[in-house]
Amino acid sequence: VTAKLEDVARLAGVSKRTVSNVVREYPHVSPKMRERVQRAIDTLGYAPNLTARRLATGRTNMFALAVPALDAPYFAELAESISELATRRDYRVIIEQTSAGAEAERQAIVGRERGLVDGVIFQPTLLTSLEISKLRGDLPLVLLGEVVPPLALDHVMVDNFAAAMRVTEHLIETGRTRIAFLGHERAYRSNTFSRRLVGYQSALQAHRLPVSPELLIPARDYGAAAGDAAVTAAIEHGLHFDGLVCYDDMSAIGALRALRRAKIRVPEDVGVIGWDDIVFAEYAAPSLSTVRADRSALVGRAVDMLFERIEGYDGPGRHELVPFEVTIRESSS
């Protein structure tokens, strides 16, 4: 039903090769030839069949973004910017949600089939870097977030340790002495979680404050509901604290609600800090202090590195740190 290359060639009276040349904007085509072909293209309304092109070139012009879940605002915001950067390079992005577990994470790398995407940007939570390295084969891949070395893969992250220290010190400087840490733990601890936790503990130690295990508030899951439940339980168990470092903004938002329900004032009684600076952090009541990664650097570097791999770069894994800043709002000042 739609015109193909051959139809254009016939109408313009040239070979398919020539039509292909003008379509792909191959430079060495005479202007008059180009114009003649273009006219044929226009009258036929020709557009190349991407699938055929892909089969011929081996390039799909698509990459996958594999993140735990799109309905987590941080990942949604990430997807938004990555998808925009991709569009500028004439790429499309396929979304893979991996929250289903380790198998879903594996699928994101291996795929069920070949030739689907040219590469993937992947934020792992369960898989180790070793396992990822084995699975990837020669798939261009860049990792987001904390990953334990040894690391042969490209990845970009913020220094979670440093940020957690800074945030904890901020709480200390505003006079808090019993600072708790709220975070998701299942059987295991994600790398990101671990680094943030260690940063928090180091800050306490450096200031000779108690590093007590009872100050660790474990959440059953990610998200506001689990954060709320965890903090509510901690309060009911009689835990006293005047500062709270949260794993991320969503859990912090849950915590804020738990505190409000318990009539504990923020920031007077407890100073609260989140992580990610999702849109809501600013609109929470009280507005939420948080750690903000330089998102455009994060996303920009990840996409750049992925394209370098796609273009054939085959050097050792690169490890990039992206700057962050601590945004102080009502919840901690």
Next chain:
Amino acid sequence: VTAKLEDVARLAGVSKRTVSNVVREYPHVSPKMRERVQRAIDTLGYAPNLTARRLATGRTNMFALAVPALDAPYFAELAESISELATRRDYRVIIEQTSAGAEAERQAIVGRERGLVDGVIFQPTLLTSLEISKLRGDLPLVLLGEVVPPLALDHVMVDNFAAAMRVTEHLIETGRTRIAFLGHERAYRSNTFSRRLVGYQSALQAHRLPVSPELLIPARDYGAAAGDAAVTAAIEHGLHFDGLVCYDDMSAIGALRALRRAKIRVPEDVGVIGWDDIVFAEYAAPSLSTVRADRSALVGRAVDMLFERIEGYDGPGRHELVPFEVTIRESSS
């Protein structure tokens, strides 16, 4: 580097056709033959090249989801569920963001090339149904949200008029008499906006309350920041109101902040209602009353209808209404 169909055929000592049959789980293959081929597949680690399959079948096993922006929580949550439903049917979804404007919306339908996706689920904001019908050609397409008739296309939505009426009446029942409406307007009004506005006005009329244009608070844009700015400006201009129906939850969250800054109490002085029931509505302070569409019905019907079209259904456009409920929380009770 990777095995292909022919390699498997050679190793198993059968024709490519037979291998293809077992890969595609064609039923009429003898068990022993199937097993022999499967063994060859396993030892070679064969996986079909999807691009080649696509070219041969004309099916891409992908569809596009075209929404204004992924960083709007409502659309992120929609993308999450649609992507999950797609995965179950062995489809992948490509995200297209159309907030760039009418041209971006057109591109989502026409695409820059053929053979990219089997269909698209599209929430238009600028394009009229007439324009969409013209552009679509024979592309399987289902529309989300309010669309003005005449309508030859499949679409699923909630009854915005009825919901707006109900929400406004709820405010009236709790004793509010000067009820304002906050919404985004650029030069034009989207269909969704218009329907909600008319529903709001009808409820006021039915209860003999003032339907004054000054009670319409125009926002410059979507999102919390614009909602905040608009309400702040309205307050500064001396607008008095004791109820506020907001176009969506994000603008309501901005409104909540504007009211808080102006020391206007919610719900005592002003009752506020949002729309969409994004996760954050429940965690806002005060928590936000809102309209909740039956999301799984919405998404489920949209995906079902799209697949029916992809399978070849060619009947007239179907028009489906999905139920909604009004969730009352602190902001209005």
Next chain:
DNA sequence: CTGAAAGCGCTTACAG
């Protein structure tokens, strides 16, 4: 700068 031809890796009537 342009043509004729092979090839990308599948699927699928058409025969048997």
Next chain:
DNA sequence: CTGAAAGCGCTTACAG
């Protein structure tokens, strides 16, 4: 139930 062959619509060495 299985084989040999054509075809999906491009790109790209290879010649000229």
